[in-house]
Amino acid sequence: MIGIGKTTLARQLYKAVKGQFQRRAWVCLSSDTSNKEILMKLIQQMAVGYAERDLSLEEMDEESLQNMLRQHLEGFSYFIVLDNVSEETELKYMIWKCLPYLSNLGLRPNRLRLLLTSRYKPDMVAYTHEMKALDFDKSWQLFLKTINKFTSAENKFTKELERKGREMLKKCAGVPIAIIDVARQKAKQRLSGIEWEQLFDSIDLSDSLKKLEPMYDELKDYIRPYFWHLSLFKENAIIRQEKLQQILAANGLHSIYITEGFVLQSILEVEKQHFRYVDYRLNPLLHMISIQKAEEEMGLEILRSNGNSRPSQKARHQVIHCGRDKFDPFTNEDSKQLISLIFHGGGRYLDDASQSYWKSFEALKILDIEDFGVKSLSETIGTLIELRYLGLRNNYIQEIPHSLAHLEKLKVLDIALNFMVEVPNTIGQMGNLRDLHMSDVIFRKPLKEDALQNLRTLAYISIYDSTYEDLIFGRMHELEKLGIEEVDENSDVGMLFATLAKIQNLRELFIRGFRYRSMPCLDGIGVLDGLFVLKLYGCIGRLPSAENLPQRISRITLVNTCLDEDPMPILENLDALSYIKLRNAYTGREMVIQHRGFVSLEVLCISELWYLRKIQVDGYAMWNLKKLEIYNCPHLETLPEQIRRMDELQKFKMVTTKHIATKIRNSGFTSRIVEEDIYP
Numbered sequence: 001m002i003g004i005g006k007t008t009l010a011r012q013l014y015k016a017v018k019g020q021f022q023r024r025a026w027v028c029l030s031s032d033t034s035n036k037e038i039l040m041k042l043i044q045q046m047a048v049g050y051a052e053r054d055l056s057l058e059e060m061d062e063e064s065l066q067n068m069l070r071q072h073l074e075g076f077s078y079f080i081v082l083d084n085v086s087e088e089t090e091l092k093y094m095i096w097k098c099l100p101y102l103s104n105l106g107l108r109p110n111r112l113r114l115l116l117t118s119r120y121k122p123d124m125v126a127y128t129h130e131m132k133a134l135d136f137d138k139s140w141q142l143f144l145k146t147i148n149k150f151t152s153a154e155n156k157f158t159k160e161l162e163r164k165g166r167e168m169l170k171k172c173a174g175v176p177i178a179i180i181d182v183a184r185q186k187a188k189q190r191l192s193g194i195e196w197e198q199l200f201d202s203i204d205l206s207d208s209l210k211k212l213e214p215m216y217d218e219l220k221d222y223i224r225p226y227f228w229h230l231s232l233f234k235e236n237a238i239i240r241q242e243k244l245q246q247i248l249a250a251n252g253l254h255s256i257y258i259t260e261g262f263v264l265q266s267i268l269e270v271e272k273q274h275f276r277y278v279d280y281r282l283n284p285l286l287h288m289i290s291i292q293k294a295e296e297e298m299g300l301e302i303l304r305s306n307g308n309s310r311p312s313q314k315a316r317h318q319v320i321h322c323g324r325d326k327f328d329p330f331t332n333e334d335s336k337q338l339i340s341l342i343f344h345g346g347g348r349y350l351d352d353a354s355q356s357y358w359k360s361f362e363a364l365k366i367l368d369i370e371d372f373g374v375k376s377l378s379e380t381i382g383t384l385i386e387l388r389y390l391g392l393r394n395n396y397i398q399e400i401p402h403s404l405a406h407l408e409k410l411k412v413l414d415i416a417l418n419f420m421v422e423v424p425n426t427i428g429q430m431g432n433l434r435d436l437h438m439s440d441v442i443f444r445k446p447l448k449e450d451a452l453q454n455l456r457t458l459a460y461i462s463i464y465d466s467t468y469e470d471l472i473f474g475r476m477h478e479l480e481k482l483g484i485e486e487v488d489e490n491s492d493v494g495m496l497f498a499t500l501a502k503i504q505n506l507r508e509l510f511i512r513g514f515r516y517r518s519m520p521c522l523d524g525i526g527v528l529d530g531l532f533v534l535k536l537y538g539c540i541g542r543l544p545s546a547e548n549l550p551q552r553i554s555r556i557t558l559v560n561t562c563l564d565e566d567p568m569p570i571l572e573n574l575d576a577l578s579y580i581k582l583r584n585a586y587t588g589r590e591m592v593i594q595h596r597g598f599v600s601l602e603v604l605c606i607s608e609l610w611y612l613r614k615i616q617v618d619g620y621a622m623w624n625l626k627k628l629e630i631y632n633c634p635h636l637e638t639l640p641e642q643i644r645r646m647d648e649l650q651k652f653k654m655v656t657t658k659h660i661a662t663k664i665r666n667s668g669f670t671s672r673i674v675e676e677d678i679y680p
Helices: 006-016 035-046 062-073 091-098 136-151 159-172 176-191 207-211 224-232 241-250 256-266 284-297 331-337 379-383 401-404 425-429 449-455 495-501 523-527 641-645 658-667
Strands: 025-030 078-085 111-120 239-240 266-275 279-280 300-304 318-324 338-346 366-368 389-391 412-414 421-423 436-437 441-443 457-464 481-487 508-513 535-536 557-559 579-583 590-593 601-609 614-617 627-629 651-657 675-680
Touching: 006 111, 006 300, 025 035, 035 062, 035 159, 035 579, 136 159, 159 176, 176 207, 207 284, 207 331, 224 241, 224 256, 224 284, 224 318, 239 241, 241 256, 241 279, 241 366, 241 389, 241 412, 256 266, 279 284, 279 412, 284 300, 300 366, 331 658, 379 401, 441 457, 457 508, 481 495, 495 523, 535 627, 658 675
Parallel strands: 025 078, 078 111, 300 318, 318 338, 338 366, 366 389, 389 412, 412 436, 421 441, 436 457, 457 481, 481 508, 508 535, 535 557, 557 579, 579 601, 590 614, 601 627, 627 651, 651 675
Antiparallel strands: 239 279, 266 279
16 A cells, blocks of 8 residues: 555665666556656666767657667666556556567576566566565554654653554554654644653544545546445444455445455455455555545444434434443434444443334444444344345354344344344244355254245355255355354264255355264265365364365365374365465374376365374475465474475565574575564
């Protein structure tokens, strides 16, 4: 994003390589910089002696400029920085037409470097370093450095003042441009005679927000409403892509590619990658801008129990931040026009609501009460007949109201993470339901209503709550993601898989074991030939052979499977496998990956393999691996020698003991990896 420090880092690199390259150039771009201007700036810095021939670059056409630049770079090593590359910059043109071909130079690749800084993720780059916000320590160091520079003195603070200062800087969200702005403000105020105790009590981010506004201004008009809706989420919270798209769809915004565009434009940061969906994080400063724009453009109102509210007479979307104290933000007239109602925080607020509370929300389409601590819901919630999205995840609800059957337009119901919640059989009457998220639920009768045949997502449902021999699964032709739980040694998984094989669209299957019981072997799972994602949670005696696993699987996750046998000889034969995550999945001491195993694997994450002491990689196994993560494997003191030969491996992260971390660093095995993070 703007102000994250891209150009600063590039400047440091540009200075650091001085003397290592025979030609260097720095070209700062703007949105209207033409190809010809880029060529001219490169020639002026890299074509030695062009001025001596009294040539006017402006009078030359692009082809002549290209030839001239090529001639001056032939046989020389060069380092070029293109700063502030826009989405429209023709990188393909720059790389293939302006610069000499690598094969014509006869130079080693490390003698040619093109470094780009950009808010966007351009094509045709070998490696992208994604800038992260500064942590608390680095934020404080930058603040001190800036303060000292502007006051021309080395300022020292007591522990209490430093604590207050660090607390103040949290509002800057680790963005260097904001930290520097605040430091300049405080330096000026300090020079005017104000004491530090008073200066650390408040913060003004208005200048920083103005500098970030171009990120919003550059959005096309039809994309801006998607940005406004980011204001409905908590500050600095993990935003699940699936939930974001469901809330957007409930408000009539159906494009599923907009969030991907936000990532490319550095508005959203990818926190975690799943199969179809990812988890995002929105920088708190951009969250402030989204709130400002949503208040102006779509009638957002934010109410807080501490009295620091932003009331609006024409509110259409309302976010309520609750504390422990009860407060009443509504009159009946206020609630009739609301389309979205989002609760953040917790407390007694909804537990004390009257029976008639929900009857006044006539137009409500979105109701989200996730992570709120709700214990019960009134049957009058069934009067919200316009509701499309109902989020009740992670509360203390013990019983779902029967009246939900009246919500005929409801498409998403999320009641996951409400431990042992009783779900009425009337839920099967909700014919428009598309996504049903559950876990640890109790059904008095098995689900078998035809209305559920339109579901795309059903996760999780107990294997004993689904009488799959003659009912719902066989007719769920739209089902794409299914989670089955409470699977144990008595479960007839063979019959389950035979029934699921009738679902043509099934792509993701999650299977959870029943507490400490072991799951049966899943040999029959191979009939699910359309499956792309498989996640197993819980003890299992052994994995099916590679021939008995779906051959299209691209992502597999094993958690708490506690396998006695090494799973790699089986998994390495799945040619489509690109992602593996193993957490407490294997109890052995050695893991072996054979020659040419894992031809498509790009990401390998292993964690909590408590007894693992050696990973053996033979020959050219995992040659396409791009990311390797190893967490909490306390006896794994060495890495395989073959890591040195994995040319595609760009990211390595390891969390281990201090002794092992030092040993791995000193081994030099990871020295060629661009992005290395070994902790501590």
